Amino acid sequence: MEQEARVAVERSTPLSISPINLRGKPRFGENVIEIIVFICGAISIFTTTAIVIVLFQEAWMFFGSPEVDLVEFFGTTTWQPETGRFGIWPLMTSTLITSIIALMVAVPLGLGAAIYLSEYASPQARGYLKPILEVLAGVPTVVYGYFALTFVTPVILQGLLGKENVEIYNMLSAGLTMGIMILPLVASMSEDALSAVPRALREGAYGLGATRLETSLRIVVPAALSGILAAVIVAMSRAVGETMIVALAAGAGPRFTFNPLQAAETMTGHIARISGGDISYASIQYTSIFAIALVLFFMTLLLNLLSGWVASRFREVYE
């Protein structure tokens, strides 16, 4: 303030006789803030690194033990730690099946919701609907898990397909419910991508006699495609990593099956069950869950890298 006033005074006098002081003054507040925000950043990076190190260490103990063979791990389809059989495929397939079912629910519904919110809804309607969508995103996943187990399976699935055809724990119910869970994520991220498309492009389409639907589907969605694909991949990695719903509803035992109406434990569900059980820390069964976690870690890492790549690869430059 004081400085501004002085500048104003100096401006009113001829420049040649007013020496301007450009020397820097120490700003202590600035330095403190810089240190604080650096520490905040460093903590998150440190924690992530530490988790990865522990993950590798424990997984190393598993893969290093004589009972385990890498070829068996990635090449066989029976996971029975009690009998020393460690083939990861039953856990992987059930993770993939539940995730794909979830995406089949979340992507069309989420994209539709996003198109409605961004292209059709009046500002008032959007004002109501977006917060509701965000509430849906805030429901604890254990609630979704019980919803799957006590409503989706007995009422909907067994009601439609018959009690004898649908096991009480099954991948379909877990997948469908997980789809509802990640729907707000897909909708919200896609809506951001759609809203970022410049108004000028929409007007260009309307000016040629395009309807709202033609404008949305042929101009706005393609222009926002990179953002939408990134949303899908983030949703996929959410689904792969989701634990509570599958632990409650998908099944409590590894099983190599492609039938979504049967029970099969996913990677995350298995980790949750074993780590909650009463096994010894020194046992191979304990270290095996770190091996699963490591595989899971690489799956989500891959998906995240993929989403970054997709976002840059399919970016349609609109300006």
Place this chain on the structure above:
Amino acid sequence: MATAEFSSVNTLQSNGKYAVELKNIHIYYGAFRAVNNVSLQIERQRITAFIGPSGCGKSTVLRAINRMNDLIPGSRLEGQILFHGKNIYDPDVDPVEVRRRIGMVFQKPNPFPKSIYENIMFGPRINGWRGTKQQADELVERALRGAAIWDEVKDKLHQPGTALSGGQQQRLCIARALAVQPEVILMDEPCSSLDPISTLKIEELMFELRQNYTIVIVTHNMQQAARVSDYTAFFLMNESRAGELIEYGPTTQIFQNPQDERTENYISGRFG
């Protein structure tokens, strides 16, 4: 319809002297009256320029002619805009159909993030175009030639339209508008983001388009209005900030012998 030759547009334009007639239009944004009581007739196959200072409602009036203002929530029009004797604001009129016949070129070039070819074909395709690949190629070439950009882009039809220079993008947008064979082309300050050479090219193009199309252009540039237009409408904001039409007539008259003192002041650069 879309496979017909461009020259057939003339047959559509044979009835009456005026392409569009505005009758006592008032335009509101919510409770705010943005345009007050504007009436004017736009002659066929002529270039009509709307000039006036910022906020005088000239763009709003232009965008009313193809119902582009419908896209702004809360906007409303009173009065009539006649096109082929039909009020385009009648409840039974589909604004989509209006916009197909009254095309628009915008202030900032807005090619779609697609190839040049697909930019041109977008309009015909959404309007139910059915034809062979060869007919599509011909249509694209005709539209691009019509917008005087064919020679510059004929070897890169499948490259993105967004990679062109600003002036080329604007001519691509004009070509895109031509591809649906409108009768009227509305241009909302089409040269305001372009350099002088690109501007000159667009102005030359407008002279050629005038043979087949009715053009209405909004411009901030009075020299441009004087150079290109046959008729000029001068707008000004009144005390309650609503745009009004002050004077309308042949461009030579408006620029050389304005009837209203306010027009004269504006033309001679005393304000605005």
